[in-house]
Amino acid sequence: xxxxxxxxxxxxxxxxxxxxxxxxxxxxxxxxxxxxxxxxxxxxxxxxxxxxxxxxxxxxxxxxxxxxxxxxxxxxxxxxxxxxxxxxxxxxxxxxxxxxxxxxxxxxxxxxxxxxxxxxxxxxxxxxxxxxxxxxxxxxxxxxxxxxxxxxxxxxxxxxxxxxxxxxxxxxxxxxxxxxxxxxxxxxxxxxxxxxxxxxxxxxxxxxxxxxxxxxxxxxxxxxxxxxxx
Numbered sequence: 001x002x003x004x005x006x007x008x009x010x011x012x013x014x015x016x017x018x019x020x021x022x023x024x025x026x027x028x029x030x031x032x033x034x035x036x037x038x039x040x041x042x043x044x045x046x047x048x049x050x051x052x053x054x055x056x057x058x059x060x061x062x063x064x065x066x067x068x069x070x071x072x073x074x075x076x077x078x079x080x081x082x083x084x085x086x087x088x089x090x091x092x093x094x095x096x097x098x099x100x101x102x103x104x105x106x107x108x109x110x111x112x113x114x115x116x117x118x119x120x121x122x123x124x125x126x127x128x129x130x131x132x133x134x135x136x137x138x139x140x141x142x143x144x145x146x147x148x149x150x151x152x153x154x155x156x157x158x159x160x161x162x163x164x165x166x167x168x169x170x171x172x173x174x175x176x177x178x179x180x181x182x183x184x185x186x187x188x189x190x191x192x193x194x195x196x197x198x199x200x201x202x203x204x205x206x207x208x209x210x211x212x213x214x215x216x217x218x219x220x221x222x223x224x225x226x227x228x229x230x
């Protein structure tokens with residue numbers, strides 16, 4: 001029981017925060033861009049702004065389950081389209097907002113690495129193995145990993161990942177529909193490789209072979225900037 005409690009303590013906040021930060025960056029960039037003239041008014045809500053993006057499955061259950069199983073972490077917020085039209089302005093909003101997600105996740109990993117470097121430096125160059133120091137450094141390190149995962153997955157060039165949504169904003173509607181169909185197949189393949197196959201065979205590491213190179217490269221890069229290694 002204690003290992004599960006420890007894993008929840010060091011993964012819950014980083015996994016959920018990585019997904020919400022990714023979404024918040026896209027919403028912020030979208031708010032800076034000119035709005036569509038006939039854009040519908042958002043539905044009023046009593047929830048705080050950051051909670052409106054929470055999808056119970058994609059923002060909470062999936063990221064935490066992936067983290068606890070040792071699989072690469074990814075997730076998604078509640079679907080709220082950036083633009084609905086097909087004019088140049090709407091396409092530009094979708095393109096720029098989509099690209100803001102991976103950029104924000106990479107920047108968050110970099111900031112977290114700087115914070116981790118500062119904490120380690122304040123602890124005479126060592127990482128605590130228990131107590132509050134362990135909790136802080138573990139959460140920071142896992143936040144780096146979660147954002148490296150979010151960056152890597154959202155660079156896949158098919159929807160619903162961000163790079164795919166950015167590409168679809170440039171395509172005519174028929175081609176966009178074919179890309180979305182391909183995206184659904186890719187999502188199923190991703191779930192199979194990082195979730196289903198390891199559940200059937202705990203020794204199978206197909207997902208790690210596919211996702212680990214990019215995730216590890218990002219993690220090592222940001223940690224290397226603050227003279228930390230993994």
